[in-house]
Amino acid sequence: MNQFLYRLALILIWLAVAVIMSSIGFAIATAEDFIAVDIPTEQRVRFRNPDGSCVQCSIGMVGVNMNLPAAEMLLWNSEYGSRVRGGSGPSRVRSYCNARGIPAYNITGNTMPWIEWALRTGRGCAIQWNSNHMVTAVGISTDGQRFAICDNNSPHRVDWYSRSEFTRRHTPWVVVLRGPSPANQSPAYYPWWKIK
Numbered sequence: 001m002n003q004f005l006y007r008l009a010l011i012l013i014w015l016a017v018a019v020i021m022s023s024i025g026f027a028i029a030t031a032e033d034f035i036a037v038d039i040p041t042e043q044r045v046r047f048r049n050p051d052g053s054c055v056q057c058s059i060g061m062v063g064v065n066m067n068l069p070a071a072e073m074l075l076w077n078s079e080y081g082s083r084v085r086g087g088s089g090p091s092r093v094r095s096y097c098n099a100r101g102i103p104a105y106n107i108t109g110n111t112m113p114w115i116e117w118a119l120r121t122g123r124g125c126a127i128q129w130n131s132n133h134m135v136t137a138v139g140i141s142t143d144g145q146r147f148a149i150c151d152n153n154s155p156h157r158v159d160w161y162s163r164s165e166f167t168r169r170h171t172p173w174v175v176v177l178r179g180p181s182p183a184n185q186s187p188a189y190y191p192w193w194k195i196k
Helices: 002-023 041-047 054-066 090-100 112-120 163-169
Strands: 033-035 104-108 125-129 133-141 146-150 159-162 170-177
Touching (some): 041 054, 054 090, 054 125, 054 133, 112 125, 112 170, 146 163, 159 163, 163 170
Antiparallel strands (some): 033 133, 104 170, 125 133, 125 170, 133 146
């Protein structure tokens, strides 16, 4: 009898955990998931939000994936211009993208079709999150019911959300970098910032 109660307790605990995780939108990545922005952790952590520059961090991460150095280097002084720091809205993004020659779609309004297109074509995109933050959308499940983001406040990890949780947290602004889809093969990344 004790063994039966022990097994029953384990099953009930497992079910409770499953219900709690599904209610908060937590999801585990599976083989059916597609990571569009598949850059190594050591690259993602370069885009940790240092000072409220979440928009530039998110666009920079997509710039690495799209091989657009002008976008990748937004946070730092470079041949593409002076560093861009602090908060940004759509008009500031348009201004610095134009000044640096960064080809971008800067969309407000109905953004979900753009996000899904960017993810399914391997681009990824910067998306507004919880109305006052920008993160990088990096993956989508094959059935389109789960989405992955990399938050520049914790760039060492990728978090998956159910479609309902994702659409609840995403507010309608997205930046998609234009250009050819990245190749299906993984690019080679070199830690150029460590080269002396």
